[in-house]
Amino acid sequence: MDILYVAIGLVLLVLAGDALVRGSVNLSLRLGIPPLIVGLTVVAFGTSAPELLVSVSAILDGAPGIALGNVVGSNIANILLVLGIPAIISTIHSSKLGVSRGFITMLAATALFIGLCFLGPITWWHAAVLLVGLGLMLTDNFYAARSHRHATREEDLEGADPSARWWKIIAFLAAGLIGLPIGAELLVNGATEMARVFGISETVIGLTLVAVGTSLPELATSVMAALKKQPDVAVGNVIGSNVFNLLGIIGVAGFVGPIPVPQSMLASDLWVMAAASLLLIPFILMRFNITRWVGIVFVAIYAGYTFSLVAL
Numbered sequence: 001m002d003i004l005y006v007a008i009g010l011v012l013l014v015l016a017g018d019a020l021v022r023g024s025v026n027l028s029l030r031l032g033i034p035p036l037i038v039g040l041t042v043v044a045f046g047t048s049a050p051e052l053l054v055s056v057s058a059i060l061d062g063a064p065g066i067a068l069g070n071v072v073g074s075n076i077a078n079i080l081l082v083l084g085i086p087a088i089i090s091t092i093h094s095s096k097l098g099v100s101r102g103f104i105t106m107l108a109a110t111a112l113f114i115g116l117c118f119l120g121p122i123t124w125w126h127a128a129v130l131l132v133g134l135g136l137m138l139t140d141n142f143y144a145a146r147s148h149r150h151a152t153r154e155e156d157l158e159g160a161d162p163s164a165r166w167w168k169i170i171a172f173l174a175a176g177l178i179g180l181p182i183g184a185e186l187l188v189n190g191a192t193e194m195a196r197v198f199g200i201s202e203t204v205i206g207l208t209l210v211a212v213g214t215s216l217p218e219l220a221t222s223v224m225a226a227l228k229k230q231p232d233v234a235v236g237n238v239i240g241s242n243v244f245n246l247l248g249i250i251g252v253a254g255f256v257g258p259i260p261v262p263q264s265m266l267a268s269d270l271w272v273m274a275a276a277s278l279l280l281i282p283f284i285l286m287r288f289n290i291t292r293w294v295g296i297v298f299v300a301i302y303a304g305y306t307f308s309l310v311a312l
Helices: 004-028 035-047 049-062 064-080 084-089 100-117 124-147 166-198 203-213 216-227 233-254 263-278 293-309
Strands: none
Touching: 004 049, 004 166, 004 203, 004 216, 035 049, 049 064, 049 203, 049 233, 064 203, 064 233, 064 263, 064 293, 084 216, 084 293, 100 124, 100 203, 100 233, 100 263, 124 233, 166 203, 203 216, 203 263, 203 293, 216 233
């Protein structure tokens, strides 16, 4: 039953998250908000809504290890799996990438997050620092995008439908707002019970099962981008998601309740996340292609990391 709860929760999170993004984007456009602002805020926050709800629900249910593990594990999975699998399908040509600025932001967010974890447990003031960082990042992105001559257009936005009727927009919003908390609750409860039954810590469940589950939307997006030969979409998707996970999700969750940082995470998992982030330097800053063999190595590293977590 616990596995069934987890599966149903994941499906609800994916579907409800997509519905929330579609409803929010089209509502914002109907209200006259510029597509640039919608892309930087509504879409960005909306696609991170499943992870956010899971983390908040975990803290409220007394399982903060799942909240922290979810974020750290998602960032590791985003780099090694969400980029590794598309690279196996089709080489990601780095010469077409224009994400250096975002990548440096991701490295800075990773360093800030790790530093705050060593000053844990994470409480309201840690969360405030992370949210300030998120605000600075959004401001920088806004000015960078506004100065770009190909600033976000309405047709570029995920889920945008200029012909969407009001009843459809409301239906999407309702489905998202109702489905997300239900899905998060089912996933957290099922994962917590599985951790108890199998004698595995909540943090490990968060780093593996929950992290991969909440990364499925990013994986689907990146695979489709690889098939369409749009490498900038695949890599940009990962970078944006990782920054929001660190600054936005823990930034909000830290105000809900204290988040203890396990010694095991300080000793290994945070450094695995940092190492995975640094692995991208040759491909983003030095423009080496992410080939099929690189993708295989990324997936193999992730498989080995996951096995070590479960085996230990």
